[in-house]
Amino acid sequence: MIDLVQNTIDGIMIGSSYGLLALGFTVIFGVMRRLNLSYGPTIMVGAYFGTVLYLDYGAGLLAVAAAVVVGSVIAGIYVERLCFAPMKAGAGIASMVSSFAIWMQLEQAAILVLPRHTYPFPAIGGGAPIELGPFFARTDHLIMLASSLALAAAVQLLLYRTRYGLGLRAVIANPVAANLVGVNVKRSIMLAFAGASAIGGVAGFLVLAVDQQVTPMFGMWATLKGLIAMIIGGLGSIPGAVLGGLLLGIVEIHSQWQFGPQVRDLFAYFVLFTFLVARPGGLFGRVPEDGLSNRA
Amino acid sequence: MLDVSDLVTAYGKIEALKGVSVHVEGGKITCLLGPNGAGKTTLMMTIAGILGPRRGSIKLAGTELVGLSPARIVSRGVALVPENRLVFPDMSVHENLLAGAYQRNDKREIASDIERMYARFPRLKERHDQLAGTLSGGEQQMLAVGRALMSRPSVLLMDEPSLGLAPIIVAEIFDIVAELNRDGTTIFLVEQNAHMALKVAHQFFLMEQGRITFQGTPGELAEDEVIQRAYLGTRRTDQAGEESGR
Numbered sequence: 001m002i003d004l005v006q007n008t009i010d011g012i013m014i015g016s017s018y019g020l021l022a023l024g025f026t027v028i029f030g031v032m033r034r035l036n037l038s039y040g041p042t043i044m045v046g047a048y049f050g051t052v053l054y055l056d057y058g059a060g061l062l063a064v065a066a067a068v069v070v071g072s073v074i075a076g077i078y079v080e081r082l083c084f085a086p087m088k089a090g091a092g093i094a095s096m097v098s099s100f101a102i103w104m105q106l107e108q109a110a111i112l113v114l115p116r117h118t119y120p121f122p123a124i125g126g127g128a129p130i131e132l133g134p135f136f137a138r139t140d141h142l143i144m145l146a147s148s149l150a151l152a153a154a155v156q157l158l159l160y161r162t163r164y165g166l167g168l169r170a171v172i173a174n175p176v177a178a179n180l181v182g183v184n185v186k187r188s189i190m191l192a193f194a195g196a197s198a199i200g201g202v203a204g205f206l207v208l209a210v211d212q213q214v215t216p217m218f219g220m221w222a223t224l225k226g227l228i229a230m231i232i233g234g235l236g237s238i239p240g241a242v243l244g245g246l247l248l249g250i251v252e253i254h255s256q257w258q259f260g261p262q263v264r265d266l267f268a269y270f271v272l273f274t275f276l277v278a279r280p281g282g283l284f285g286r287v288p289e290d291g292l293s294n295r296a
Numbered sequence: 297m298l299d300v301s302d303l304v305t306a307y308g309k310i311e312a313l314k315g316v317s318v319h320v321e322g323g324k325i326t327c328l329l330g331p332n333g334a335g336k337t338t339l340m341m342t343i344a345g346i347l348g349p350r351r352g353s354i355k356l357a358g359t360e361l362v363g364l365s366p367a368r369i370v371s372r373g374v375a376l377v378p379e380n381r382l383v384f385p386d387m388s389v390h391e392n393l394l395a396g397a398y399q400r401n402d403k404r405e406i407a408s409d410i411e412r413m414y415a416r417f418p419r420l421k422e423r424h425d426q427l428a429g430t431l432s433g434g435e436q437q438m439l440a441v442g443r444a445l446m447s448r449p450s451v452l453l454m455d456e457p458s459l460g461l462a463p464i465i466v467a468e469i470f471d472i473v474a475e476l477n478r479d480g481t482t483i484f485l486v487e488q489n490a491h492m493a494l495k496v497a498h499q500f501f502l503m504e505q506g507r508i509t510f511q512g513t514p515g516e517l518a519e520d521e522v523i524q525r526a527y528l529g530t531r532r533t534d535q536a537g538e539e540s541g542r
Contacts, residue, residue: 163398170384170395177382179346182370182399182447
């Protein structure tokens with residue numbers, strides 16, 4: 001029983017970072033109705049910015065965090081300008097395929113810059129785990145959970161309580177109608193991309209600070225975790241993204257505890273598969289009446 | 297008020313507008329009639345800045361609108377109630393109206409304008425918290441009109457406000473059009489429902505195959521002929537050929 005609860009706590013901690021990755025994904029998907037496969041790799045670029053600062057210049061934790069976020073945003077805008085802004089309506093596949101190409105490009109660039117496979121990344125928190133009765137939690141996990149929840153709440157507030165959020169929701173609902181009420185659709189999309197990349201940057205920083213290492217494969221890892229959590233939660237839903245991430249984290253930790261680390265990802269894909277078959281709209285999403293085809 | 301001259305808008309190689317000139321007089325209701333595929337919606341979308349014309353000019357009180365972004369055109373005072381209404385379905389009625397005032401910064405004035413909309417459309421007030429997607433077609437049309445009015449336009453463009461609505465609701469919508477006009481709004485209306493449109497319009501234009509083929513005041517042409525041409529066009533055989541060739 002204690003193990004069950006402890007594993008669930010750990011799952012929630014780990015899952016909060018998945019939730020954050022899914023949140024960035026969901027903002028991009030919600031706005032564009034297009035899949036950005038380069039999402040994870042842009043975060044990896046940010047992470048390399050941070051690592052270089054840390055290794056070569058001995059930068060502090062905050063400076064590294066800022067570098068990861070800024071690097072992610074720059075790489076995110078690069079992807080938006082190249083793969084999304086120039087593609088016409090109805091060419092969603094072109095965006096997806098070109099974002100795959102940029103994924104490969106960013107990964108190779110990272111390998112060229114830092115040719116060793118693994119590089120160290122600074123840790124956060126540290127110190128002894130905090131005890132809560134029979135359970136305990138790592139401080140870096142707690143920081144990760146708190147940051148994730150705070151950021152998700154901030155995004156929710158931004159979308160539902162501000163003028164910019166109103167405009168962005170208008171773009172999400174119908175870009176033509178948004179244009180007609182005077183929203184600058186192109187600028188909104190670029191800002192949304194930048195914001196999503198910043199969220200991804202925070203998620204990336206937190207995950208890497210817990211792992212204390214970074215590899216070029218981090219991009220693929222981030223894309224996959226974010227994508228799975230987003231699909232479980234429901235495309236385009238913010239609470240869905242967070243809950244999808246938490247659920248994915250809980251499932252992974254429990255399966256790892258029961259059957260060992262080699263089956264952890266197997267279970268993640270199994271959950272994804274189950275959702276795609278039984279509830280393709282995810283926890284909170286719904287399949288739009290017009291499907292995705294005519295906007296993709 | 298609004299002067300469109302020699303406007304050409306094309307989709308690829310196909311010219312949907314082949315040199316259209318329209319004059320919309322201030323304080324009046326001007327109506328654009330014509331069969332399906334004549335280019336009426338294309339004209340509206342071009343004026344609103346969603347489509348870029350290949351040639352020609354659109355002037356609002358002497359200022360050129362061609363080349364401005366849709367957002368700029370809204371803030372200059374031209375608002376479009378689009379075909380099929382296009383309300384934001386996942387936003388409340390209140391939020392839809394707020395979105396209509398996106399280009400404005402005067403918070404207090406916006407709030408009082410929303411109250412004014414509620415006074416004009418009591419049913420929107422009743423449903424102010426409801427998601428726009430759950431409204432009936434007629435209510436959505438009123439919301440789309442209210443949303444467009446929230447930008448305080450000097451010219452209101454309306455693209456087929458009667459589309460898909462029951463006759464009794466259509467009559468209500470046209471009452472609103474006439475009322476808005478009496479309050480001083482200049483209206484440029486696209487309609488399929490020629491019979492209703494001719495009742496409220498001060499002037500009308502007939503558009504066929506991307507060209508203006510007649511302009512005048514209701515009564516200048518027998519209603520029967522207007523309706524015949526508005527629905528079917530004059531060169532029926534040509535048009536059938538062109539349409540099947542597309």
